[in-house]
Amino acid sequence: MGWLNSLQRRTPLGWLQLSRHKGRLLVALSGIAFADLLMFMQLGFQESLYESNTQIRAALDADLILASPKAETTQKLSTFSRRRLYQAQDVPGVASARALYSNNINWNHPETNEEASLQVMGFDPDYPAFNLPEMNAQLYRVKIPDVMLFDRLARGDYQQTIAQIENQQWVSTEAEGRTLSVRGVFSLGASFGADGLLVTSSQNFLQLFPRRDPGSVSIGLLHVEPGYDPEQVAQALQDHLPDDVEAMTLDDFIQDELEQIQTESPIGFIFTIGAAMAFVVGVVIVYQVLSTDVNAHIKEYATFKAMGYRHSYLLTIVIEESLIMAFLGFIPGLLLPMGIYQVAANATALPIYMTLNRAATVLAMTIIMCLFSGAIATRKLQSADPADMF
Amino acid sequence: MPSPQPVIAIHNLGHAFGRGEQRKQVLFDIALNIKAGEIVLMTGPSGSGKTTLLTLIGGLRHVQSGSLKFLGQELCGATAEDLVQARRQTGYIFQAHNLHESLTARQNVRMGLEVHPQYSVEKMSMLAAEMLDLVGLGERLDHYPDQLSGGQKQRVAIARALVSRPKLLLADEPTAALDSKTGRDVVTLMQHLAQNQGCTILLVTHDSRILDIADRIVHMEDGVLKHNTPANAVH
Numbered sequence A: 001m002g003w004l005n006s007l008q009r010r011t012p013l014g015w016l017q018l019s020r021h022k023g024r025l026l027v028a029l030s031g032i033a034f035a036d037l038l039m040f041m042q043l044g045f046q047e048s049l050y051e052s053n054t055q056i057r058a059a060l061d062a063d064l065i066l067a068s069p070k071a072e073t074t075q076k077l078s079t080f081s082r083r084r085l086y087q088a089q090d091v092p093g094v095a096s097a098r099a100l101y102s103n104n105i106n107w108n109h110p111e112t113n114e115e116a117s118l119q120v121m122g123f124d125p126d127y128p129a130f131n132l133p134e135m136n137a138q139l140y141r142v143k144i145p146d147v148m149l150f151d152r153l154a155r156g157d158y159q160q161t162i163a164q165i166e167n168q169q170w171v172s173t174e175a176e177g178r179t180l181s182v183r184g185v186f187s188l189g190a191s192f193g194a195d196g197l198l199v200t201s202s203q204n205f206l207q208l209f210p211r212r213d214p215g216s217v218s219i220g221l222l223h224v225e226p227g228y229d230p231e232q233v234a235q236a237l238q239d240h241l242p243d244d245v246e247a248m249t250l251d252d253f254i255q256d257e258l259e260q261i262q263t264e265s266p267i268g269f270i271f272t273i274g275a276a277m278a279f280v281v282g283v284v285i286v287y288q289v290l291s292t293d294v295n296a297h298i299k300e301y302a303t304f305k306a307m308g309y310r311h312s313y314l315l316t317i318v319i320e321e322s323l324i325m326a327f328l329g330f331i332p333g334l335l336l337p338m339g340i341y342q343v344a345a346n347a348t349a350l351p352i353y354m355t356l357n358r359a360a361t362v363l364a365m366t367i368i369m370c371l372f373s374g375a376i377a378t379r380k381l382q383s384a385d386p387a388d389m390f
Numbered sequence B: 001m002p003s004p005q006p007v008i009a010i011h012n013l014g015h016a017f018g019r020g021e022q023r024k025q026v027l028f029d030i031a032l033n034i035k036a037g038e039i040v041l042m043t044g045p046s047g048s049g050k051t052t053l054l055t056l057i058g059g060l061r062h063v064q065s066g067s068l069k070f071l072g073q074e075l076c077g078a079t080a081e082d083l084v085q086a087r088r089q090t091g092y093i094f095q096a097h098n099l100h101e102s103l104t105a106r107q108n109v110r111m112g113l114e115v116h117p118q119y120s121v122e123k124m125s126m127l128a129a130e131m132l133d134l135v136g137l138g139e140r141l142d143h144y145p146d147q148l149s150g151g152q153k154q155r156v157a158i159a160r161a162l163v164s165r166p167k168l169l170l171a172d173e174p175t176a177a178l179d180s181k182t183g184r185d186v187v188t189l190m191q192h193l194a195q196n197q198g199c200t201i202l203l204v205t206h207d208s209r210i211l212d213i214a215d216r217i218v219h220m221e222d223g224v225l226k227h228n229t230p231a232n233a234v235h
Helices: A002-009 A013-020 A022-058 A083-089 A139-143 A161-167 A202-206 A228-241 A251-266 A267-296 A298-306 A311-348 A357-381 B049-055 B080-088 B105-114 B121-134 B150-162 B180-197 B206-213
Strands: A064-065 A096-108 A117-124 A147-151 A171-175 A176-187 A197-201 A219-224 A245-250 B007-016 B024-034 B039-044 B064-069 B090-093 B167-171 B200-204 B216-221 B226-232
Touching: A002 B121, A013 A311, A013 B200, A022 A251, A022 A267, A022 A311, A022 A357, A064 A228, A064 A251, A083 A096, A083 A219, A117 A202, A117 A219, A117 A357, A139 A147, A139 A176, A139 A197, A147 A161, A161 A171, A161 A176, A176 A202, A176 B090, A202 B080, A202 B200, A219 A228, A219 A267, A228 A245, A228 A298, A228 B216, A245 A251, A251 A267, A267 A298, A267 A311, A298 A357, A311 A357, B024 B049, B024 B226, B039 B049, B039 B180, B039 B206, B049 B064, B049 B167, B049 B200, B080 B090, B105 B121, B105 B150, B121 B150, B150 B180, B167 B180, B180 B200, B180 B206
Parallel strands: A117 A197, A147 A176, B039 B200, B039 B216, B090 B167, B167 B200
Antiparallel strands: A064 A219, A064 A245, A096 A117, A096 A171, A096 A219, A147 A197, A171 A176, B007 B024, B007 B064, B216 B226
């Protein structure tokens, strides 16, 4: 308990020095808050990129997935032979195996008449492909030719269109030379890769893309019989089926896309660089403030040494200041991005929000940032030598 | 308060700055003994090595050659930790007050106690207030240095140096930044307090008006401690 006692006896010099110069402290705190804000924005966008791109996969209603080994992101799924689905049903434990067709489509924006890029997915409406009750309740409509359901959270100025559809006034538009009728909305969300999702029946999908072979499916959605372990069934499928198709659990399928974006796309790298730059900006600002403070007190520090204080005592002053600035600066640095996340989420239709994880990460980075600056600033303490100073 | 052992015993002390061709000897064969309770003034032109000798005695510099015993402990060849301990036994007063601008008078004085682990928080606060009362600043405990006059600041510095009852008080031209009346008051106060505590004083000064407080005056010139006369011989 010796250290506790000495902590209690200790004059809180770091705090007293910082709070004596309110202006300087305020500059330091706004600098840290700014660095935190930048880090939060970079990490927020990065995570929302990942999350938005996996939200289609995460909404799939399946235990196991069959996909082409060439599949990359949900926008680049590639195809495999429908025969694999029938062969999959031979494997014990597989309850059902159904096809999902996916493609990108340009449609005429119903309000502006400009071309907009969407993703369209087709499946058997008797067997819902998604875990979205709102969508599933309206699937009977897509049995009518050229009828689609649309993502309410799609990016773009669709407010009027969606309001119309919600009032049961069907909206018609044109794509791939066909007239489409949008007769329902559901909530999923835009991603970096696609502005929104249209769903329809397999028949409608294949009519929309006449050159698409019905035997080439994008994803196989498999359900497992009760009592079977999906992992083991996936392994059995992999052993049973040729190498032109991969079997995996839904979680692995989602994870796969995450890794795709993280490693294959430059976006993750760009955001990491952005966060690192924010960190450097923070280090520079905090270092400026701390080194100014050390210089301003170098005579007092030398006096303390002459009084019998050790060098380590001076180090603790700088460390104390670093930690105080880290925690105080983090408060506005946390609150500000929460507001900006809200604005960004509304503007981009991306799922950007504060997470406990990210807050903890940025807090840890803030502490490291301030301690790092403090560590550089302590080098100036070497000149606090009472023998040379007086 | 006479004691058999001198507070400071210096023999054959030399000191040089720089190395190689740049090496410059600043102290030559210094010998000086100071008994407990004695007040010794050191005079001499600037650059004669007075401050260097003072920093050696105060443990602010490593002793290079000869012998310097502080309270019986040899400082020649002492470790950094030995020097830290020696500094804690010494009160130091500088030309400038060197108070911490972010601390109140009482907090500044408290810093003189915080290095000594034996004082509790309450005790430190109480002793600091008492000491400030003794230097006549009992009404200004919570003033910051920039709210005090030059003389008041130097009195806070004296309180800080003496609050832990050091065996030795070293003062390097403590009146240099003060007008003559204030300087005289500050030195008288220092003398008075130190004598009450039985504290030995070694004071470097140019100020001829304060020579009368000394028991003994030594004169430094070109790194040599020239004459070593009792103060009454000067008058």
